[in-house]
Amino acid sequence: MDLMKVAEEAFNTGVEVPEFGAGDTVSVHYKIKEGAKERVQVFRGTVIQVKGAGVSKRFTVRKMSNNVGVERIFPINSPFIDKIEVNRKGKVRRARIYYFRELTGKKARIKEKRV
């Protein structure tokens, strides 16, 4: 397994990713290519889960867009991610907050974690 790490390390871009987990609110600045032009789109929402490890680590962000829930899965090492901002630390009891999908209105709130 050691040699696997050497191989994966060779492709490490050295981009620092802030630490966050389920329940946190993040803004993902995502590069979008339209023909020759490139622009940055911000996807802001709650992190539902962080999945995988190493090069295949991914995280799911959920947001409510016009009362429709939208979820996007981002590979954490994706070169299309410009930057990730952690806006708010949430206090949740589990690593994957799937129950959050069922909650609407006043119940769909997560307490802020005091540091």
Place this chain on the structure above:
Amino acid sequence: MPGLIGKKIGMTSVFSADGKNVPCTVIEAGPCVVTQVKTVETDGYDAVQLAYDEKREKSTTKPMKGHFQKAGTTPKAKLVEFKDFEQEFKPGDVVTVDMISEDTFVDVCGISKGKGFQGVVKRHGFRGVGDATHGQHNRLRAPGSLGASSYPSRVFKGMRMAGRTGGDRVKVENLRVLKVIPESNLLLIKGSVPGAKGSYLIIEV
């Protein structure tokens, strides 16, 4: 073809320059030691015998010990002959992964994973005979007819049937070399290669 002996380490994925997530296989290729140089005069054909991977002296036979001693190396586990090397070799020379350059294409040869006794659907890609419903049963993955009746009154040789699957020598051609890491003898190749992790591979340039 000139080439190298290697070992499958595992699979991972990397992001390419244009942002695509590319699946790739990590191979430890070489260093291989030249243990014998065959020539037309002595052996009837030209070839270079390469050896790879350490082997315990205790589990090496006496004749093989002598063979390795001649080349001045320690006992090795895997020996393969290669042809048409551009440079001249003499026993004891070391061939490393440096001979492979990035962004070229290689062929990789290995022993595929054994699947045991399998039916014709998995083994030969048959589609089975019947429906799963409409009152049918037990024909879903069946091979169907093996041939005609009174003529020829026998089953032709080589008729594809169920049997031992996998464990064959398989060559995958034209795999792109994504990266070469000479410090740790590593080779990153796009796509998959036959065999289990830790199995020996022949990389043909």
